[in-house]
Amino acid sequence: MAKLLTIQGGKPLQGSVRVRGAKNLVPKAMVASLLGNEPSQLRNVPEIKDVEIVRNLLQIHGVKVDAGPENGDLTLDPRQMRNAEHSEIDAHAGDSRIPILFCGPLMHKQGEAFIPDLGGCRIGDRPINYHLEVLRNFGAVVDKQATGIHITAPKGLKGAKLDLPYPSVGTTEQVLLTAVLAEGITELKNAAVEPEIHDLIALLQQMGAIISVNTDRTIRIEGVDKLSGYKHRAIPDRNESASWASAALVTRGDIYVEGAAQRDLTAFLNTYRKIGGEFEVDDDGIRFWHGGGQLQPLVLETDVHPGFMTDWQQPMVVALTQAHGVSIVHETVYENRFGFTDALKRMGASIQLHRECLGSNPCRFGQRNFLHSAVISGPSELKGTTIDIPDLRGGFSHLIAALAANGTSEVTGIEIINRGYEHFIDKISGLGADIELTTR
Numbered sequence: 001m002a003k004l005l006t007i008q009g010g011k012p013l014q015g016s017v018r019v020r021g022a023k024n025l026v027p028k029a030m031v032a033s034l035l036g037n038e039p040s041q042l043r044n045v046p047e048i049k050d051v052e053i054v055r056n057l058l059q060i061h062g063v064k065v066d067a068g069p070e071n072g073d074l075t076l077d078p079r080q081m082r083n084a085e086h087s088e089i090d091a092h093a094g095d096s097r098i099p100i101l102f103c104g105p106l107m108h109k110q111g112e113a114f115i116p117d118l119g120g121c122r123i124g125d126r127p128i129n130y131h132l133e134v135l136r137n138f139g140a141v142v143d144k145q146a147t148g149i150h151i152t153a154p155k156g157l158k159g160a161k162l163d164l165p166y167p168s169v170g171t172t173e174q175v176l177l178t179a180v181l182a183e184g185i186t187e188l189k190n191a192a193v194e195p196e197i198h199d200l201i202a203l204l205q206q207m208g209a210i211i212s213v214n215t216d217r218t219i220r221i222e223g224v225d226k227l228s229g230y231k232h233r234a235i236p237d238r239n240e241s242a243s244w245a246s247a248a249l250v251t252r253g254d255i256y257v258e259g260a261a262q263r264d265l266t267a268f269l270n271t272y273r274k275i276g277g278e279f280e281v282d283d284d285g286i287r288f289w290h291g292g293g294q295l296q297p298l299v300l301e302t303d304v305h306p307g308f309m310t311d312w313q314q315p316m317v318v319a320l321t322q323a324h325g326v327s328i329v330h331e332t333v334y335e336n337r338f339g340f341t342d343a344l345k346r347m348g349a350s351i352q353l354h355r356e357c358l359g360s361n362p363c364r365f366g367q368r369n370f371l372h373s374a375v376i377s378g379p380s381e382l383k384g385t386t387i388d389i390p391d392l393r394g395g396f397s398h399l400i401a402a403l404a405a406n407g408t409s410e411v412t413g414i415e416i417i418n419r420g421y422e423h424f425i426d427k428i429s430g431l432g433a434d435i436e437l438t439t440r
């Protein structure tokens with residue numbers, strides 16, 4: 001039965017929400033447990049769909065996954081690992097992007113891996129060519145099948161010299177999860193250095209891996225013969241934190257985000273301050289609120305870390321519809337991440353999309369006909385409408401817009417938001433929103 005969320009907009013969101021482990025780290029930490037000869041313990045695990053998907057995938061490969069004594073604790077025991085049936089794996093086709101990261105660990109442990117077709121947000125083509133290229137360099141043989149891929153390592157996996165065309169997060173994780181048990185040394189140039197990558201490196205190091213990260217985006221991994229388990233507390237979800245911060249701004253509210261970590265939000269907080277948002281950091285989280293004056297327009301470019309994270313873009317665009325003047329946002333990470341603006345336009349926002357790079361960094365999409373720059377004129381009075389959620393961050397942005405809008409919005413497709421926002425309906429309602437969830 002489909003769920004319908006009815007939102008009566010116009011109330012400032014006020015109160016406190018708790019953010020737990022990062023959606024972009026926790027599932028990968030769970031995959032890393034496959035590499036160990038002993039159980040691993042992960043803490044601060046949120047109840048989100050992407051965790052559930054990986055839990056199922058690990059279980060069909062024989063990993064015992066149990067809840068620990070504290071809420072949010074998981075124990076992952078790979079000692080009874082086995083090959084999964086193709087049909088069991090295929091059942092996860094289109095669920096998330098994580099299955100591609102099973103390649104290295106399964107090849108090391110089982111000699112082969114079958115990977116279903118990937119899912120994840122439809123915000124661009126999202127090819128896996130870099131993943132396959134680095135795996136081939138380690139010695140893997142890739143067989144593309146009608147659904148998914150079959151990958152083997154007939155001569156074992158050996159360390160390699162690698163250089164990425166673009167600092168892809170997923171490919172950097174692929175290299176880490178493969179190189180730690182590969183024979184010899186791997187050097188990865190132009191690696192991604194997102195906080196979630198550092199957190200993955202930290203738990204791999206606990207397992208016995210030898211990994212160093214240089215300031216020039218080079219990661220060096222010395223392969224070892226075996227790894228044990230880890231005991232690790234996942235870093236908080238910086239993308240969820242930024243989403244609540246934007247919600248406070250757009251609804252002229254005041255939200256304390258328990259668990260938010262300033263260190264991983266530097267670029268976001270600079271932008272937040274420039275637009276007119278206020279924040280206050282303490283030991284347990286960050287309070288975000290609307291400063292009371294007019295919001296200021298901005299020129300913004302998304303980028304790899306330490307730049308302004310692409311997953312913050314969509315909620316921030318909603319805030320920019322309320323700024324006084326013209327803002328420009330250049331999306332340089334994904335070629336098709338402005339589809340969500342259609343619904344904002346129907347709600348009354350003034351947003352024009354352009355194919356040109358409207359920013360100081362010419363990006364990969366400039367000459368390729370993608371609508372990847374946005375000009376936003378504000379402030380616009382938003383009014384309620386019907387919305388079908390397109391993707392995770394776009395969907396959350398639509399919720400923020402509906403919560404700030406005059407009148408009623410009817411939102412479908414909200415299940416997608418469970419991929420990355422734990423208990424978001426309860427959180428929104430706890431912040432004082434006027435919402436009703438029905439099934440039809």
Ligand SMILES: CC(=O)N[C@H]1[C@@H](OP(=O)(O)OP(=O)(O)OC[C@H]2O[C@@H](n3ccc(=O)[nH]c3=O)[C@H](O)[C@@H]2O)O[C@H](CO)[C@@H](O)[C@@H]1O
Nearest residue numbers: 024097126127128129130131168169170171310311333334
């Ligand atoms: C589960 C997870 O952690 N998802 C995050 C991860 O996605 P993900 O790891 O999929 O993103 P990547 O960093 O790999 O992608 C960045 C760019 O590289 C391109 N590319 C990537 C791989 C490849 O083989 N070929 C290729 O061309 C992509 O199409 C994209 O344009 O990092 C993104 C960038 O911070 C975030 O938006 C996602 O939330």
Ligand SMILES: C=C(OP(=O)(O)O)C(=O)O
Nearest residue numbers: 097120121311392393420
């Ligand atoms: C793009 C995202 O996720 P995924 O890579 O899982 O689709 C996201 O979290 O915004």
